[in-house]
Amino acid sequence: MSSERIRWSHKSLDELRTFWNNEIEPDLRRDGVDLSDRPSYQDLLETGYGGLQDALREQHDMTLAEFLRSAGYFEDDSEGYQWGIDDETAIDELKSYIRTLSRRRNLADSTIETKRSRLAAYARLYRDVHGSADLTDHLGDLAHRADEIERVLAVFDELDRDLDSEASKLRYLGDVSQFYEHLQRRGKAAYNPAETIDMEYGWERSEPDNPALSSEQVRRLYDAVESPDEELLVLALCGWGLRRNEVASLHVSQLALEGDDPHIYFEERKNGPGTVALLYGRETLTDRIDALGSADREWSGYLFPSSRAESGHVVGETIQARFQRIAERADVQVRGETPTSKMGRRFWYTAYANAQKQLLENLDAIAADQGSSDASVVLKNYLSEAERRQYRREYMRERLAEAFGE
DSSP states (O other), X not given: OOGGGSOGGGOOHHHHHHHIIIIIHHHHHHTTOOTTSOOOHHHHHHHTOTHHHHHHHHHHOOOHHHHHHHTTOOOOOOSSOOOSOOOHHHHHHHHHHHHHHHHHXXXXXHHHHHHHHHHHHHHHHHHXXXXXXXXXXXXXXXXXXXXXXXXXXXXXXXXXXXXXXXXXXXXXXXXXXXXXXXXXXXXXXXXOTTTTGGGGSOOOOOGGGSOOOOHHXXXXXXXXXXXXXXXXXXXXXXXXXOOHHHHHTOBGGGEEOSSSOOEEEESSOTTOSEEEEOOSOHHHHXXXXXXXXXXXXXOOSBSSBOSSSTTSBOOHHHHHHHHHHHHHHHTOOBTTBOOOHXXXXXXXXXXXXXXXXXXXXXXXXXXXHTTOSOHHHHHHHTSOHHHHHHHHHHHHHHHHHHHTTO
């Protein structure tokens, strides 16, 4: 349901709570939001319920956090968190990372607490496996990289045995890898030892909770576009893997289109700042920029502009509605329903995962020559990070070209 169609101001607080239980929570769950954590405003916005926060503030003088507490989502306000390890350097870096999440990522308090709990469990397990929680001491020198990857892998071997669901294992891996990425951005680590851990295991999230468009369905969507605007929209969601709100607010200032590494830069994303590689569709994007600039000398720079919106660009719900109109025109359905924009993003992730598998399969011959039965050994120890990235992107380009009809 679109937030724009909901008469938020006409609902009492009790009615909003009922609406939360009957409508919003089920939709969040269907969109893949983990409700064991307190949902964030970004989760609501991406699911089409961003108007709830404004209604709470304007009609009921209540924050979203207060409302969610009344709906049963609690955060831990305790101070002096006990990490359970005695390595002061590791504790300081973990604390610094948690402060960054709290101040700059716009995450729910409960989400931050959950991430902190997972990192603490990882640090304690690292100590138990290796006798010390010095998980940051070996990151400054690339000469220690191979050994540290093995140390981290030993910890995840334990997590693989201890945790029941593959989704839980992937969440632990995601939080740990993001912590190491934080250290890299701060210049405190020369590498991320958890970067390729997922390739060691067959962990997958449950498919019923994360439906994705197929390559053939993306092809049909792309064939059904009727304007440059729609072509760019399908590319941004399925070809670049952007969230619908990121598509809605996409601006030329974020684009680096020259050189061998075209990309989109995001100062703030759900998981922090970062870039998205433009592996496909650079010419389409360039043509669209030229067309918008030549049609309006006062063009604001937004790729999906709106003259009616104060922000100067459309909202995520508009991107969702346009995407679904294209899907209806193309007669594309997922499990009997019109697909959401998020399913385009999931197609991108599925394609990228398959590209990584293809890379490993093609390294089997090299591994055999090295006397190893495990291609991941070659990937980690014989290819540089730049080479791994280059090969993954080449395989990914092939999948995108197939989906978009080349």
